[in-house]
Amino acid sequence: MSEAALAKEAAALDAADGLAAKRAEFDLEDDCVYLDGNSLGALPRGVAGRLSDVVGREWGRLRIRSWEESGWWTAPERVGDRIGRLVGAAPGQVVAGDSTSVNVFKAVVAAIRLRDTGSRDEVLVDAATFPTDGYIARSTARMTGCRIRVVDAADMAREAGPRTAVALVNHVDYRTGRLHDLPAVTAAVRAAGARTVWDLCHSAGALPVHLDATGADFAVGCTYKYLNGGPGAPAFLYVRRALQGRFDSPLPGWNSHADPFAMDPAYAPADGAVRGRVGTPEILSLLALDAALDVWDGVDLAAVRAKSLALTDFFLRCVEAYVPRGRVESVTPEAHGERGGQVSLRCAAGPAGGAGDVMAELIRRGVVGDFRRPDILRFGFTPLYTRFADAERAARVLAEVLEGTRRQ
Template sequence: MSENLTAAVSRELLERAAKLDAADELAPLRARFTLPEGVYLDGNSLGALPAHVPARVADVVGRQWGELLIRSWSESAWWTAPERIGDRIAPLVGAAPGQIVVGDSTSVNVFKAVVGAVRLHDDPARTDVLVDAATFPTDGYLAASAARLTGRRLIPVRAAELPAALGPSTAAVLINHVDFRTGRLHDMAALTAAAHEAGAVAVWDLCHSAGALPVALDDCGVDFAVGCTYKYLNGGPGAPAFLHVAQRHQGFFDSPLPGWTSHGDPFAMTEEYTAAEGVTRGRVGTPDILSMLALEAALEVWDGVRPDSVRAKSLALTDLFLDCVAEYVPGGLDGPDSRVRSMTPYAHGERGSQIALRCAEAPAVMAGLIARGVVGDLRRPDVLRFGFTPLYTRFADAERAAAVLAEVLGEVPAA
């Protein structure tokens, strides 16, 4: 490509980004966050800080804890926070109130959900737990432990092969809504229906979809779901995760971790355990109030935001980024001479809110990007991940990231 043509293409893409930013209905939301200089494209690992959260946390520490002390369990509504915040998350994942409880980590909730799903059957013929073979490692570790505990065997299966693998021996399936490496979006409605047709219980991991795109737990008939809150929900590092238990299963949910706060009468301090009614039986121990209330404050940035608008911007951002990479990077994208190849599907219906590029020099390239103020994420050995958070990512950020990627690739020797 000649220099004149390259400059013209660059101007065209810059103008396209500027027009998209000018027309972006979500653009005002960026002011609700504290953001560093440069381009931040790692919200799929840790979301940005909502600007009002520090003052809210200071109140929790200084007044609710410092002045009210033990009274805050009732006067500041600490005790009901897990269910209250669960109801705040519910519309973001397409669930009716009363089906989500917040607390513990994603890992702990995966364990509760998979064991609970297997125990719903109480059928020795249901010998198998299927797990997405490309799942985040912790999900696999916990699913294996849950299978051992319940006397089942764990069978890793690629999501595309899941319908064919289901059968009368399947007790439960654990599936990622969005693949953490590739950004591939799996069909929740179709895979849940396939699991139910086989008589199995469907458990979904929403860590890379909650807050990034519309999720329809109720419409899809999902049985259990888990998700973290520190990525696209911006709850802060180590923010508590959430557990979704469908209304129809709550009376039969037998948690493997029956802690005192999930007791029907927790302050009776009885020797025998009686599970609470509803989703409260998904609780375990004393809520982590500081993190919990930081999350509650952070969720206020979603007031008035429609998930469909978030999805539309996410797809437009990732489209622009892919187009810019294809034009700017020497050799283009996915061509015979290209040094980067997209692992993320181009089809909108199969794409989450991240772009994963395979690059042989990924460690050096990501280091070069970060040194120039473009923060993405490395997945060893050769994956560059870029997370697009529609609440605060600009189209100009997508164009800039692609341009800097091209610069860095021009300086890093090919492997």
């Protein structure tokens, strides 16, 4: 198909896009092709004003009174419930705070402590996991006398057995964009008598997640990608309601105490999601995230998913039409049921250099994706602000870079 035909198709798809108006809620230049929302989401326009008020009025004038009068103290649960709606969790099961790494640690140790027998001494880890998850898992294994067994996420369901205490799985592979079967893996691990900890960093806000409906035990995720919370935004922790009374956090901070201001030297855990807190909440970044989540008000996750799949399908068609054969290869699954919200292309070295050089030139020409060593170009498609015209332009500029030309 010709460039003119694909550009015309992109315009028609954008005109029919039910989410198109959402782009105006983000601080993006009209000519910006930003395809790195799977690393850092774009800035929602409402965040700057909200932070100005938090700093100038709540902190600047109300000062200490804001813990009560401005609702700072309960912000982790309030923001957690807003995230919960986006990951299929009823209120009272998600708390916002700390980093993803810290929350992985809490969840994995807590899952091990829930085991029904000491013979469950095995932690299954997704072979393609994000490195931090693996680091944390190995540390928890050393601390708890468990052993790590690394398995492919696709094999996790059948690998769980009588020795398994917990399975730590990435819902979407950060490198390839492969979506793993959360319901099936959760059911199989549970049938084996073990617990699941799901890493939702690359799925929260990109596609519907049904934590309650699927019986997931624990889940963690960051909020600075598809949820647009900003660099270093607080992460979140999900603890299934049925487990909350037995959730034994390895980080029993004063904020998770049943009566924090009693300053009791003996720890007594609070009820509910509050038990997932540790120390004083990161108020500035937490309230920036709270404001960022306003863009999700009234948004149907099914519509987000439908547009995400349409965008990635269209981008792959454009790449096939524009890019010289053999120069790139998609490592993202074609099947919709196995695809997250990004497209990853393996890029062989050529006249334009290696994949890192290609991405640097794409960024210089106004198409922002990212590069993962040694040879992966990643393009994240964020349905709230990515246009079909962006997908077409990205594929066209990629072809130009690989050919060493600039088309007129």
